[in-house]
Amino acid sequence: MNEPNPDWYGRLSKGPFAAKTVTNRLMAETERKIGRRLSRRGGFKAGAVVGACLLCGMAILTFGLNGWKQPPGTGKDVPEPIPAPSVVRPPTTEPESPPASEEPDADGVYVVRNGSEVGQGPVSRTHTTLGGIRIGDTQEQVRALLGEPGERTIAAGTPYPLWRYPEWDMDVTFYRKAEIEPAGGVLSVSIGARSSQRLTDRVAGGIAAGDGLDRLLELYRPLGGTADDGTERRFWIRGSEPAGNGLYKPVVRIAMKEGRVSGISLDNEGDDPNPTPGTDVINGKPVRARAVSGTGELLVLPDGEETVGLLEAPSCLGREIDYRFAGAYRTYFKGKDGQPAALSDRPIPDLIYPSNESLPFPKLSFDTFEAFYFIPRYADCHGLTFYLYGTDDKGAYPFRFELEDGSVSDTFYVLPGTKPKAENDFLVTYGGGGAGTDGYTRYSFKPDPGGKLMKLVQTDRLKERPKLE
Structure with a gap:
């Protein structure tokens, strides 16, 4: 490459x-x-x-x-x-x-x-x-x-x-x-x-x-x-x-x-655009996403059989030639013992991406821990849903998102064209911009690794769209 x-x-x-x-x-x-x-x-x-x-x-x-x-x-x-x-x-x-x-x-x-x-x-x-x-x-x-x-x-x-x-x-x-x-x-x-x-x-x-x-x-x-x-x-x-x-x-x-x-x-500046053919397999299951932390690996694997096909019709979820992976997917952590352990109770129903290569699993660095976010569908009609996982010297765990009204969710979302970011030890995402909305919103979450929570502590209204990342 x-x-x-x-x-x-x-x-x-x-x-x-x-x-x-x-x-x-x-x-x-x-x-x-x-x-x-x-x-x-x-x-x-x-x-x-x-x-x-x-x-x-x-x-x-x-x-x-x-x-x-x-x-x-x-x-x-x-x-x-x-x-x-x-x-x-x-x-x-x-x-x-x-x-x-x-x-x-x-x-x-x-x-x-x-x-x-x-x-x-x-x-x-x-x-x-x-x-x-x-x-x-x-x-x-x-x-x-x-x-x-x-x-x-x-x-x-x-x-x-x-x-x-x-x-x-x-x-x-x-x-x-x-x-x-x-x-x-x-x-x-x-x-x-x-x-x-x-x-x-x-x-x-x-x-x-x-x-x-x-x-x-x-x-x-x-x-x-x-x-x-x-x-x-x-x-x-x-x-x-x-x-x-x-x-x-x-x-x-x-x-x-x-x-x-x-x-x-x-x-692509002359580089091979697809330098890694095929998909890794662990325990007979294809690895759909992988991230390496300081203490092990995060893996997205299907529970059992999966169906891989094309969307076949263009929509806000993707092109007709994009891949849809249907099944039940979970995130696992593989530590020093080499055995993957599931991090989530509820499976992810499907994944949608332009290729069948391993999917992205980007890292965010906070003061006392690392976090990795996973977006199951690369496109959406409004916001992109993402999961967030923390890792430290004890292993890995899923974060949940606590909103200002006290409700808690396994996922949050980010405006298409932007990414979740770690800024001054806060998790920052952007939303809004859809039909019937006035401008955009910046969400700031304070991490609580002990409680495995990201707590929403501030929302800011923006007139201009955040720049593409």
Whole structure:
């Protein structure tokens, strides 16, 4: 997953993002030659003067043509990565731009030279889609949503299968390491200016070709992009997962021409989107979710047989191609004795997620204990229900939620697009925003590990929607 991209990954370069002064083919060839020279420079035995001239010449050519940038922590210069070929892609060259600004301007945009200067963001493999497609979707899932492609080919210079949908001005690229291997999950998806498809990310409406900057900022704020020269601009929004090239994935790239969106791509930075095939099994039962604490493991297992199928109809619970796991599921703790012990009396009836991989089980750190939350359904019409489990040196236990009226529940909920958080040793979630509600609500719970309770101690009304996480 974190292996460096192969050399042919950097040759994927054409589309509406391309620079005007040189052709994409020329730039790709130049990058290739520069890379070979740089990799061999340690073996040159020429005199000091000749060597210095060569290095200076290459540095000038590299920075002048490619706008290379040193990402934090890499210790060496690497180019802004280029996504798999698609209708839309960022440039293989980085034109001259003003220095990156540390603070967003009044519009909520901070200026960057290229996408390598953009850090972690809210883009999510689970929630961010382009044309309904997610990173990691299988060919069967894509075919079920979009039908048969108008053209099947191989992305130039790569082993990646490339499906083109001309009627939607849309391309979908699938990952694989070699042409003799079966195709893996979606590596990138992109749309051009003629497309009617949309980028969606937990907020109604999404972003489409022809939208203006104001629409982008409704979904993502602050937003990293190139300086406004009155003609063309590029913007990048990243996820929070480290990629093999030192940046963050997935990444959304948006091109604008004369103030309007002219292309969008969603890309996994060249990493295998589904690096862990299959599902772990414990005592003959598939592990649907797993988390590791300091004293053991939390596991979500079915009580007995489960039925795995597709939703088959789109709704606020998910896409028709999302997976539904039906049965009776419980959370277990496996300590040093190696035997899973159930933590809950009432089973979870079903799970809904975009893939059949192990489901997320994120950690929250409090002063005296760790907690892990589990969301059985990744989407919902209103709020996302979650369970919370505490762990300490004695083992693990489920938290219950005590509200201000004294009522107690096994679960609470969080606004789609946000996550439960630990802030100043309080559990914080957000709600509201639905039809008939006025604004949003911030809920603050005080932990009571001894009583295995999260006690609601404060509610705050908010006018603006909390930012995506």
